[in-house]
Amino acid sequence: MKTRIKEFRARYDLTQEDLAEKVGITRQTLLYLEKGKYNPSLILAHRIALALNSTIDEVFILDETGAAD
Numbered sequence: 001m002k003t004r005i006k007e008f009r010a011r012y013d014l015t016q017e018d019l020a021e022k023v024g025i026t027r028q029t030l031l032y033l034e035k036g037k038y039n040p041s042l043i044l045a046h047r048i049a050l051a052l053n054s055t056i057d058e059v060f061i062l063d064e065t066g067a068a069d
Contacts, residue, residue: 002061005034008052023047 009019020030023044032038033048040048040060049056 001039001063002036003033004059004061005030005048005052008054008059012052019048019051022051 005019009016014022016027016030016034020027023030024047025044029038033040042056045056045060049059052059
């Protein structure tokens with residue numbers, strides 16, 4: 001799964017630490033999410049999208065078949 005978290009963080013001038021604190025995760029977890037090494041739960045994806053004033057579909061991108069990588 002690819003994400004646009006870094007792009008959205010830049011839009012709102014948030015550091016990884018800022019966003020991680022907002023959604024209740026560690027900065028390292030956020031780093032793994034940004035690099036596509038970790039797929040979030042639906043609840044976490046929702047919290048991240050809300051913190052970025054966006055939707056899950058805008059922040060997280062599934063591959064063409066609809067399955068997570």
